[in-house]
Amino acid sequence: MPKFLVAIHHRDDYDPFAEEDDAMRADIDALNDEMVAAGVRHFVGGLKHVMQAVSISKNERGELTESPGPTLKTDSHMAGFWVLELASMEDAVSWGRKAAVAFRAPVEVRPFH
Numbered sequence: 001m002p003k004f005l006v007a008i009h010h011r012d013d014y015d016p017f018a019e020e021d022d023a024m025r026a027d028i029d030a031l032n033d034e035m036v037a038a039g040v041r042h043f044v045g046g047l048k049h050v051m052q053a054v055s056i057s058k059n060e061r062g063e064l065t066e067s068p069g070p071t072l073k074t075d076s077h078m079a080g081f082w083v084l085e086l087a088s089m090e091d092a093v094s095w096g097r098k099a100a101v102a103f104r105a106p107v108e109v110r111p112f113h
Helices: 022-037 089-103
Strands: 003-011 043-044 053-056 064-069 077-086 109-113
Touching: 003 053, 003 089, 022 043, 022 089, 089 109
Parallel strands: none
Antiparallel strands: 003 077, 003 109, 043 077, 053 064
16 A cells, blocks of 8 residues: 655744643644554654754765754754555545644645655
8 A cells, every 4th residue: 555754844943842732732642543543554753853953965075974953944844754554645635634733733745656
Protein backbone atom coordinates (compact mmCIF):
# COMPACT_ATOMS: atom_id res chain seq x y z
CA MET A 1 0.00 0.00 0.00
CA PRO A 2 1.33 3.51 -0.80
CA LYS A 3 2.91 5.56 1.97
CA PHE A 4 2.41 9.29 2.53
CA LEU A 5 4.19 11.89 4.62
CA VAL A 6 1.91 14.16 6.65
CA ALA A 7 4.14 16.89 8.09
CA ILE A 8 3.30 19.58 10.63
CA HIS A 9 5.03 22.94 10.23
CA HIS A 10 5.57 25.46 13.03
CA ARG A 11 6.95 28.97 13.07
CA ASP A 12 10.55 29.07 14.26
CA ASP A 13 9.47 31.07 17.32
CA TYR A 14 6.76 28.53 18.23
CA ASP A 15 6.71 27.73 21.95
CA PRO A 16 4.73 24.55 22.69
CA PHE A 17 4.60 25.32 26.41
CA ALA A 18 2.91 28.66 25.74
CA GLU A 19 0.78 27.74 22.73
CA GLU A 20 -0.42 24.18 23.38
CA ASP A 21 -3.25 23.86 25.89
CA ASP A 22 -5.03 20.79 27.25
CA ALA A 23 -7.67 20.95 24.51
CA MET A 24 -5.04 20.93 21.77
CA ARG A 25 -3.14 18.04 23.37
CA ALA A 26 -6.41 16.10 23.66
CA ASP A 27 -7.12 16.74 19.95
CA ILE A 28 -3.64 15.51 18.99
CA ASP A 29 -3.98 12.40 21.17
CA ALA A 30 -7.41 11.69 19.68
CA LEU A 31 -6.02 12.02 16.14
CA ASN A 32 -3.18 9.59 16.92
CA ASP A 33 -5.65 7.15 18.48
CA GLU A 34 -7.86 7.41 15.38
CA MET A 35 -4.89 6.71 13.08
CA VAL A 36 -3.90 3.65 15.11
CA ALA A 37 -7.49 2.36 15.23
CA ALA A 38 -7.79 2.81 11.45
CA GLY A 39 -4.54 0.88 10.96
CA VAL A 40 -2.98 3.61 8.81
CA ARG A 41 -0.16 4.90 11.03
CA HIS A 42 3.18 3.39 9.99
CA PHE A 43 5.45 5.80 11.92
CA VAL A 44 5.15 9.06 13.85
CA GLY A 45 7.83 11.40 15.15
CA GLY A 46 8.19 14.84 16.63
CA LEU A 47 11.31 16.86 15.88
CA LYS A 48 13.36 19.02 18.21
CA HIS A 49 13.71 22.73 17.41
CA VAL A 50 15.21 23.44 13.99
CA MET A 51 18.17 25.28 15.57
CA GLN A 52 19.34 21.91 16.89
CA ALA A 53 19.82 20.74 13.30
CA VAL A 54 23.14 20.48 11.51
CA SER A 55 23.14 21.21 7.78
CA ILE A 56 25.68 19.47 5.57
CA SER A 57 26.54 20.63 2.07
CA LYS A 58 29.30 20.38 -0.49
CA ASN A 59 31.31 23.54 -1.18
CA GLU A 60 32.75 24.62 -4.54
CA ARG A 61 35.90 22.50 -3.95
CA GLY A 62 33.76 19.41 -3.40
CA GLU A 63 34.42 19.35 0.34
CA LEU A 64 31.65 18.68 2.81
CA THR A 65 30.90 21.51 5.20
CA GLU A 66 28.69 21.53 8.27
CA SER A 67 26.82 24.45 9.74
CA PRO A 68 24.45 24.75 12.68
CA GLY A 69 20.78 25.26 12.01
CA PRO A 70 18.49 24.56 9.09
CA THR A 71 19.41 24.26 5.43
CA LEU A 72 16.43 26.35 4.33
CA LYS A 73 16.28 29.93 5.54
CA THR A 74 12.57 30.40 6.19
CA ASP A 75 10.48 31.40 9.19
CA SER A 76 8.90 27.96 9.67
CA HIS A 77 10.09 24.37 9.52
CA MET A 78 8.84 20.82 9.92
CA ALA A 79 8.05 20.13 13.58
CA GLY A 80 6.85 16.55 13.29
CA PHE A 81 5.37 14.04 10.93
CA TRP A 82 3.51 10.82 10.33
CA VAL A 83 4.13 8.19 7.71
CA LEU A 84 0.72 6.79 6.82
CA GLU A 85 -0.13 3.77 4.68
CA LEU A 86 -3.19 4.66 2.63
CA ALA A 87 -4.91 3.76 -0.60
CA SER A 88 -4.80 7.21 -2.20
CA MET A 89 -3.64 10.82 -2.07
CA GLU A 90 -7.24 11.80 -1.36
CA ASP A 91 -7.14 9.66 1.80
CA ALA A 92 -3.82 11.26 2.78
CA VAL A 93 -5.22 14.76 2.31
CA SER A 94 -8.20 13.82 4.47
CA TRP A 95 -5.84 12.82 7.31
CA GLY A 96 -3.78 15.95 6.65
CA ARG A 97 -6.87 18.10 7.12
CA LYS A 98 -7.51 16.40 10.47
CA ALA A 99 -3.89 17.04 11.46
CA ALA A 100 -4.16 20.74 10.56
CA VAL A 101 -7.22 21.03 12.81
CA ALA A 102 -5.68 19.12 15.73
CA PHE A 103 -2.35 20.95 15.60
CA ARG A 104 -3.78 24.33 14.55
CA ALA A 105 -0.86 24.55 12.14
CA PRO A 106 -0.03 24.19 8.44
CA VAL A 107 0.34 20.64 7.15
CA GLU A 108 2.09 19.28 4.08
CA VAL A 109 1.03 15.97 2.52
CA ARG A 110 3.41 14.22 0.12
CA PRO A 111 3.52 10.74 -1.39
CA PHE A 112 6.64 8.59 -1.18
CA HIS A 113 8.14 7.12 -4.35
